Amino acid sequence: MQLADAAALGFEPDRLDRIGVFLDQTYVAPGRLPGYDVLVARDGEAVYRHTSGKARADGTPLAGDTIFRIASMTKPLTSVAFMMLVEEGKVALDDPVTNVLPEFAALGVYTGGGGEVDFSPPRPAPPMRMIDLISHQSGLTYGIQNRTNVDAAYRKGRLDGHASLPGNDHFIAELAQIPLEFEPGQGWNYSVGTDVLGVIVSRLSGMSLGEFLRTRIFDPLGMTDTGFHCPDDKAHRLADAWAYKAGQPPQLFDPAEKSGTRRVPRFESGGGGLLSTTQDYHRFCRMLAGGGAADGVRILSPKTLQLMTANHLPGGADLTQVSRALFSEAYNAGAGFGLGFGVTIDPARALVPGSAGEFYWGGIFSTAFFVDPVEKVHAVFMTQLYPSFIYPIRRQLKTLIYAALATSRA
Numbered sequence: 001m002q003l004a005d006a007a008a009l010g011f012e013p014d015r016l017d018r019i020g021v022f023l024d025q026t027y028v029a030p031g032r033l034p035g036y037d038v039l040v041a042r043d044g045e046a047v048y049r050h051t052s053g054k055a056r057a058d059g060t061p062l063a064g065d066t067i068f069r070i071a072s073m074t075k076p077l078t079s080v081a082f083m084m085l086v087e088e089g090k091v092a093l094d095d096p097v098t099n100v101l102p103e104f105a106a107l108g109v110y111t112g113g114g115g116e117v118d119f120s121p122p123r124p125a126p127p128m129r130m131i132d133l134i135s136h137q138s139g140l141t142y143g144i145q146n147r148t149n150v151d152a153a154y155r156k157g158r159l160d161g162h163a164s165l166p167g168n169d170h171f172i173a174e175l176a177q178i179p180l181e182f183e184p185g186q187g188w189n190y191s192v193g194t195d196v197l198g199v200i201v202s203r204l205s206g207m208s209l210g211e212f213l214r215t216r217i218f219d220p221l222g223m224t225d226t227g228f229h230c231p232d233d234k235a236h237r238l239a240d241a242w243a244y245k246a247g248q249p250p251q252l253f254d255p256a257e258k259s260g261t262r263r264v265p266r267f268e269s270g271g272g273g274l275l276s277t278t279q280d281y282h283r284f285c286r287m288l289a290g291g292g293a294a295d296g297v298r299i300l301s302p303k304t305l306q307l308m309t310a311n312h313l314p315g316g317a318d319l320t321q322v323s324r325a326l327f328s329e330a331y332n333a334g335a336g337f338g339l340g341f342g343v344t345i346d347p348a349r350a351l352v353p354g355s356a357g358e359f360y361w362g363g364i365f366s367t368a369f370f371v372d373p374v375e376k377v378h379a380v381f382m383t384q385l386y387p388s389f390i391y392p393i394r395r396q397l398k399t400l401i402y403a404a405l406a407t408s409r410a
Helices: 013-028 071-087 102-106 130-134 149-157 168-175 193-205 209-221 232-237 278-289 302-308 393-403
Strands: 035-042 045-053 117-119 241-243 251-254 335-337 342-344 359-362 368-372 377-382
Touching: 013 035, 013 045, 013 393, 035 278, 071 130, 071 193, 071 209, 071 278, 071 302, 071 359, 102 168, 130 193, 168 193, 193 209, 209 278, 278 368, 278 377, 368 393, 377 393
Parallel strands: none
Antiparallel strands: 035 045, 035 377, 241 251, 335 342, 342 359, 359 368, 368 377
């Protein structure tokens, strides 16, 4: 791809060049990462791109059009899809979830049991609202949290958005049988809430989630390589996925040739099922950085995006004060949460350069992005190492990017 003049857009090119040098020396050369692709942009224009390492165990180089599992970077896309329906008046953030999912009518809060015995009768809970789902304050959870009997029930039912689930109705029916971790609105817990939101998008629109995303977001923005599976004609571009193992090189986790992502999923996970490329996600970020529009295509209004990227945690708290999750893709200190995005509310508490109002997210395979609406900067980082909390790459990358910024607009 052609890069814009970095200096003209307020970056020092020699400092941008530090990014690839650092990542190559720190992660690729020692074998900590097989490879990566990073893109930095300002005013929607890419000013830096570095692609390094291998995409597959057989030595296939990682390329600019490599296809990656973006996992939870699916969540912002599903959240945008839902907010498009809010803008059309088909649903509201304070609507009860049962308006669309009557299966949730009897959901209550965990009181005991699970594991080797049945759950105890749950305690009645206030109605779950749409905003509780999109902000991870619903009381739902993820099996990968590995803390409670509720988490264990999710793992047993493969309810973390697994592609093999029989479909939307099965997913919702199974969730309806498991108690909530807490009353909706009374805590923050990283969860399958965005998967549930994806089902709501499907029911309200009368389309599959994949079809809605394709026709309403991907096609208009030119995201031609993003979808819920990798078709055969693009299979040669799909990266292997790797897993961290202490004291050893990354272990092959999901080889591209045999990957389940090659098959059309039975369940389209709005929380983690998409594949994409650096270039495609850059197009999505350009829309976000552009206040909801890019290249003459408007996806959301600026005010809707402002609402999504405000901190919706109670009392303006950060995640250290309200999070019950052992794992999420957030930084926690100095970080709030909006409607589908983590939000930086205090860079001083986060201890990383940046701007109040930045929004971001990542995926379990160590992918990440952020958008800074103050400096009009965004970045996309793609790799395929599971899990995402092993290395501080995201914080290091942000530090390097802001160190290269010579002209501030704050």
